[in-house]
Amino acid sequence: xxxxxxxxxxxxxxxxxxxxxxxxxxxxxxxxxxxxxxxxxxxxxxxxxxxxxxxxxxxxxxxxxxxxxxxxxxxxxxxxxxxxxxxxxxxxxxxxxxxxxxxxxxxxxxxxxxxxxxxxxxxxxxxxxxxxxxxxxxxxxxxxxxxxxxxxxxxxxxxxxxxxxx
Numbered sequence: 559x560x561x562x563x564x565x566x567x568x569x570x571x572x573x574x575x576x577x578x579x580x581x582x583x584x585x586x587x588x589x590x591x592x593x594x595x596x597x598x599x600x601x602x603x604x605x606x607x608x609x610x611x612x613x614x615x616x617x618x619x620x621x622x623x624x625x626x627x628x629x630x631x632x633x634x635x636x637x638x639x640x641x642x643x644x645x646x647x648x649x650x651x652x653x654x655x656x657x658x659x660x661x662x663x664x665x666x667x668x669x670x671x672x673x674x675x676x677x678x679x680x681x682x683x684x685x686x687x688x689x690x691x692x693x694x695x696x697x698x699x700x701x702x703x704x705x706x707x708x709x710x711x712x713x714x715x716x717x718x719x720x721x722x723x724x
Contacts, residue, residue, distance in 0.1 A: 588618035595627060604631050622651035626661060638668050655688040663694050675702055 595610035611628040615621065629644030642665055649661045662685035669678035679702065686695045 584617045588614045588621060588624070590614075591617065592621075592624055592627070595624075599627070599631060604635055607631055620651045622648040622653075622657065625651065629661075629664075633664075633668070638672055642668050659685045659689045659692060659695075662688075663692075663698065666695075666698055670698065670702055670705065673705075675706060678702055 591610050591614035595607045595614060598604075598607035598610055608628055608631050611624050611631070614624045615628070618624065625644050625648040629641045629648060632638070632641035632644060645661045645665045645668070649658045649665075652658045652661065662681050666678045666681035666685065669675070669681060679699075682695050682699055682702075686692060686699075689695070
């Protein structure tokens, strides 16, 4: 009688995580839904991919990569509000500052795109506090300064400046 071959999904899970080998576990189900989300994403089925990643998150809510992946899909759909929320969740679950900084930089860039400069600056401020020499953050801050320089002067600021000088 031939020996049963190991389940390829379980074998992959063990090889990648070293934590489990049961596709019936919550983490195993999350992994399968993440794989499906990735496949849908590659096929251009963004809504299906988002649904699959959301299902993965329902099995493993603290998986930062699933939150990051769904956020990227929201960006592709130009749904910046949901993208920002998902990137924020990835920040809260990532362990490494480097991963947190990457998500925060994207959050800052998204806020800049929708011209919410205050929120963009807050995201970049948090990012730069973790990595003060990050050139991407410094470049983004420079871009925000250029954006702000191009805006018309705020009349309330001008009035308050005249009061202090007059």
